[in-house]
Amino acid sequence: MTSDVFMDAKGGLFTVACIQMQPSFGNVTLNVERSLHLIDKAVEKGANLVVLPELCNTGYMFACREEAFAIAEEIPAGPTVAAWIARAARHRLHLVAGICERAGASLYNSAVVIGPDGFVGTFRKMHLWNEEALYFEPGDLGFPVFQTPIGRIGVAICYDGWFPETFRLCALQGADIVCVPTNWVPIPGQAEGRQAMANILAMGAAHSNSMFIACADRVGIERGQAFEGQSLIVSYTGWPVAGPASRDSEEIVLAEVNLSEARRKRNWNAFNQVLRDRRTDVYDEMLGSSAKSGWY
Incomplete structure (x- = not known):
């Protein structure tokens, strides 16, 4: 990749x-090597921003906290992040990837944001799913939005997507896109062959917040647990622009998206703009969060 990527990205197109x-x-080791190979393939196809799944360096189905702790890494000092940083630098790339994080005696289901010049920041999963609560601490960093040359990037992980507050707080801080490393599983009541509920939630959140949402899921069966696949990229309109992918491959x-459209086209008609129409005389503008409002 060359600096031309950033010239395009500054215009919103990447x-x-x-x-x-x-x-x-x-x-x-194998998982990181596989992720690097797939990153290279994505770059060959023109990618400027790559999203990898939740816990993609370790797998998901931990039997106990000790098992998770043994293969967790510090951020950004660990070898997995170092490998991703090197690849992002080589390709002049932005990357969001899920990782099992160790911070002192604490464990987090986290995602890193990396840019061409190195580590940008960390997001820690806020809403823990099922037995994750036995291994991980709930995220304590809120919903940060990271300023990058290609746009303002928010992050969510899997079950965070079931909470409208996740996307709304990112939108209110000016996020153009929310990247979602995820490990979706079938949910109760899901009929055979029906698309993942998470896809529907992502489409609704993208539309109601006028932002892009990019979801990278995993596939396969791990320790008896099947995963949904169906990764997709959703436009600020709420309609998918890529995917859903298959369930098993x-x-x-x-x-190719134009991030500036997420803000430029938020006015739906002469009267309505979804973020400005909020009744902040009735409910708190930032939903009680300490996050600061951005550009919308």
């Missing part, structure tokens, strides 16, 4: 790629 992969549980889902 290519986002969601990598749908199948981690090998506990094999960090590794894939790279790509879309």
Whole structure:
């Protein structure tokens, strides 16, 4: 990649790629090598921003906290992040990727944001799903929005997407896109062959907040747990612009998007703009969060 990528990105136009992969549980070295190979493939297809799945360096189905702690890494000092930083620098790339984080005696289901010049920041999953509560601490960093040369990037992980506050707080801080590393599983009541509920939630959130949402899921069966796949990229309109991917194959889902449209076209008609129409005389503008309002 050359600096031309950033010239295009400053105009709002760039290519986002969601990598749908199948981690090998506990094999960090193999998983990182696989992620680097798939990143290279995405870059060959023109990607400027790549999203990898939740816990993609370790796998998901931990048997106990000790098992998770043994393969967790510090951020950004650990070898996984170092490998991703090196690849992002090589390709002049932005990357969002899920990782098992160790911080002192605490464990977090986290995602890192990396740019061409190195580590940008960390997001820690706020809403823990099922037995995650036995291994991980709930996220304590809120919903940061990271300023980058290609736009303002928010992050959510899997079950965070079930909470409208997740996307609204990112939108109110000026996020153009929310990247979602995820490990979706079938949910109760889901009929055979029906699309993932998470896809519907992502479409609704993208529309109601006028932002892009890029979801990178995993595939495969791990310790008896099946995963949904169906990675997708959703426009600020709420309609998918790439995907959903298959339920069972590794894939790279790509879309060329214009981030500036997420803000430029928020006025739906002469009267309505979804963020400005909020009744902040009735409810708190920032939903009680200490986050600061951005540009909307």
